[in-house]
Amino acid sequence: MSGWLNQLAERCYPADxxxxxxxxxxxxVVLDQRRSPEQCRPLLDMPGKHDFITLFAGTALSxxxxxxxxxxxxxxxxEAWRYAQSLCQQRLGWVCQPPADQNLQSIADHxxxxxxxxxPHGGKSLINLQQPAVWTVLLASAPxxxxxxxxxxxDRVATPTPQGQWSIWQADAPTSPAPDRWQLTVDMEAALKESQQAWWLSRMTKTPLASLPNAWLARMKTAMQAGISRSDHxxxxxxxxxxxGERLHIQIDDILNTPLSSRQKVQQLERLL
Structure with a gap:
């Protein structure tokens, strides 16, 4: 099993x-409003909403x-809290409940x-941590x-699962000073590249993320590298x-390595079933 999947099981627990x-x-609540502005916008005027911040405002991402x-x-x-939870369970965000000494501005700055x-290559990466799949993998793979x-x-963070439940995260207080800059490790970068595929596999197979076999992720990656990337395919x-099993391993590789179109490859692969 991938290291981040192991740590996922160790760092969070499921909740209905x-x-x-x-x-x-x-x-x-952190919301990925770009993905569905028409669904997120009603929260701005809903009873129970105190305030909100546009997180890129006043930053280099403005x-x-x-x-x-x-x-x-x-x-x-x-009503606003219940609606926000429903948005999160549609892959539009995640929630947290910080300690009393934190406020909206301090959470935004963090x-x-x-x-x-x-x-790891000397550059910079934009992290879409508002997306539950990305934030989940980032938390699971971080040192x-x-x-x-x-x-x-x-303090306490809840991310939605592909099955519509929740993963609850909480960490012990840090035992060392924070570094001046945060940097992706090689393992974190690799895990982030797997995030969307892992989420899709978990949702489609109704298998919890922490139980996904490595072999499934590897086969999906191989198929996508061969040009098969459409969800329906x-x-x-x-x-x-x-x-x-591995009984079809050679035949599958032979088909994936042919100069056929992705549609033709899918048709050929289906004939092996």
Whole structure:
């Protein structure tokens, strides 16, 4: 199993709802409003919403303000909180309940430092941490000291699962100073590249992320490298991707390496079933 999948099982636990996480009167929600502005916009005027911040505003990413994630402070016993949870469960965000010494501005400042990270190649990477798949993988793959620093100001974090439930995260207080700059490790970068494929496989097969076999991710990656990337094509190949044996290994490789179109490759592969 990939290292980040192992750490996923170690760092969070499943929950059917957020009742056990919510202990205070306020919660914070990060929304990927760019993906569905018409669904997110009603939250701006909903009873229970205190305030919100456009996270890219006033930063080096301000030119992307129209695509910026939103951060909301919301009463946890309100219509706005219930609606925000429903948005998150549609892959549009995640929630946290920080300690009393944190406020909307301090949470915004904390998150803004994580949207652009130094990468292992000497460059910088834009991190879409407003997306549940990305934030989940980032938390699962981060070194222990990163993980504790990232979660400490947020305290309890809940990310939706591909099955519509929740993963609850909480870290011990950091035991070392925070570095001056945050940097992706090679392992974190590799995990982020797998994030969307892992989420899709988990949702389509109803298999929890922490239980996904490495072989499934490897087969899906091989298929995509061979030009098979459409969701409907991959869905047709799920019996092969999730096959427990290796009996068709050579035939599959032969087909994937042919100069056929992706549609023709899918048709040829389906004939092996």
């Amino acid at each position: 709802n957020l009742a056990e996480m919510v202990t205070g009167q306020r919660g914070f 030119l992307l303000n129209d695509a910026s994630p939103w951060l909301f402070e919301i009463d946890t016993d309100s 998150l803004r430092a994580l949207f652009v990270l130094d990468d 222990a000291n990163f993980y504790s620093h990232w979660l400490n100001p947020l 991959l869905k047709r190949l799920l019996p092969i991707i999730t096959d427990e």
